[in-house]
Amino acid sequence: MKFHSILLWSLCLTLLLGIYSCSNDDDGQDLSAVPEEQSEIPEPEGNSPDPQPVEDENLMGTVEYLNPDLVDDNYILVNDAESNRAYIMDKDSRLLHEWELTNNIGNDVFLLPDGRVLASLESDDPKIKIGGKGGQLQFIGPDNTVEWKFLYSSELAETHHDAELLPNGNVIALVWEKRTAQEALEGGSMVSTDIYPEAIIEIDPNTDEIVWEWHSWEHLIQDYDDSKSNFGVVGDHPELIDLNYVPKNEDWPELSGDIMHANAIAYDPVKDLIFISVNFFSEVWVIDHSTTPEEASSHSGGAYGKGGDLVYRFGNPKTYHNTAGTRLFYNNHFPNLLQGADQGKLLIFSNGVGFNQSTVYELQLPDELELIPYADNEPEVLWSFTDEKLYSGKVSGAVPLQNGNILITEGDYGFWEVTREKEVVWKFNASGFFWRGYSYDREAPEIQALEL
Incomplete structure (x- = not known):
């Protein structure tokens, strides 16, 4: 009997020592010192492991508030070409609305005042397989209904990159046009391969009719083959486009024949002008939209008297053999025309290829657009921002915010918000x-229409 009593006391002592040791975990917290109501741990159900923190699936990435008091507290429409997603998030990166896209992005998705988006998407089988390929335009409602679809995809021509809604309800879009190797040689090309110069079409969504178009092929000059009709002195004609600029001066593009690679368009409703970001030329071209289709094919007519020739160009005077101006861009994206009191100003992202550092510029365009041979035709730089950590060799852009800050898209990183004093106040990063x-x-x- 004494033996059983001793055994019972030994078991009780062992149990008490075990309970005490479990109350002093590696985290250093003594649970015996915690008030009783806080130290109660619910029993797990079955053999489930201890509960783990659950990540918020509505958070689209990592946010860093560097100066919260200076952050613009509005929404961002995000175009993620890697995951083919277009969505709206707040500054905490919470997902507020997303459109279900029927096809891959190709590349722009832009929100309209009625809550629809105008989307440049890939066709089911793009025929011209260059980066930024498209072939399809859509209006998509807030409920993901495809309200309009326009296909322009063949081996001869294909929409790509960007589109914009005009005040008259029509849509303008960038187009690659195929010119065969024979056509290229007949046009004075120094390379014997198929090439894909740029064009712009304007579509009436009510009829799907192309009501206006512009073709860079009709506004070329070259100094390579003097037997061709477009042979001339490039520097004497800044209103024309040097067909051979890229093979003569730049690294040959990733796809042979992509000799211009426009990546964006913007429309100025005040002056009825179209701005074209031409990446491989590292400049922006400006053309007159007031022309008739016939005038757009010629060198005269329209409000500026130049037909479809360039009314203005800037960013890289080297493209037209001009040593008077200073080159600003080393590949560029998103010529963002500002409005209201800032009419005549433009934000643009210079990728900085070759320097591994990008720069955002705010430019003041001249009141009177003109191109003078061998003169400094470049716009005035009003503001710029760069940082040793800011670099994306592709895509990207910048938009003004309501509080005066600038929102910068760094293509392979995310977003920066910077003040006019160049203070970084907020960053977003995601895959x-x-x-x-x-x-x-x-x-x-646009936001009210979505009923967020």
Whole structure:
């Protein structure tokens, strides 16, 4: 009997020592010192492991508030070309709305005042397989209904990269046009391969009719083959496009024949002009939209008297043999025309290829657009921002915010918000390839239409 009593006391002592040792974990917290109501740990159900923190699936990435008091508290429309997603998030990166896209992005998705988006998407089988390939335009409603679809995809021509809604309800879009190797040689090309010069088409969504078009092929000059009709002195004609600029001066593009690689268009409704970002030329071309289709094919007519020739160009005077101006761009994206009191100003992202450092510029365009041979035709730089950590060799852009800050899209990183004093106040990072970010005020009609 004494033996059983001793055994019972030994078991009780062992149990008490075990309980005490478990109350002093490696984290250094003594649970015996915690008030009783806080130290109760619920029993796990079955053999389930201890509960783990659950990540918020509505958070689209990592946010860093560097100066919260200076951050613009509005929404961002994100175009992620890597995951083919277009969505709206707030500055905490919470997902607020997303459109279900029927096809891959190719590349722009832009929100309209009625809550629809205008999307440049890939066709089911793009025929011209260059980066930024497309072939399809859509209007998509807030409920993901495809309200309009326009296919322009063949081995001869294909929409790509960017599109914009005009005030008259029509849509303009970039187009690659195939010119065969024989056509290229007859046009004075120094390379014997198929080439894909740029064009622009304007579509009436009510009829799907192309009501206006512009073709860079009709506004070329070259100094390589003097037997061709477009042979001339490039420097004497800044209003014309040197067909051989890229093979003569730049690294040959990733796809042989992509001799211009326009990646964006912007429309100025005040002056009825179209701005074209031409990546491989590292410059922006400006053409007159007031022309008739016939005038757009010629060298005269329209409000500026130049037909479809360039009314203005800037960013890289080397493209037209001009040593008077200073080169600004080393590959470029998103010529963003500002409005209202900032009419005549433009934000643009210079990728900085070759320097591994990108720069955002705010430019003041001249009141009177003109191109003078061998003169400094470049716009005035009003503001710029760069940082040793800011670099994306592709895509990207910048938009102004309501509080005066600038939202910068760094394509392979995410977003930066910087003040006019160049202070970085907010950053967003996620896995993706971010074509652009557009900012919308919480009370903007585009946001109100979505009923967020």
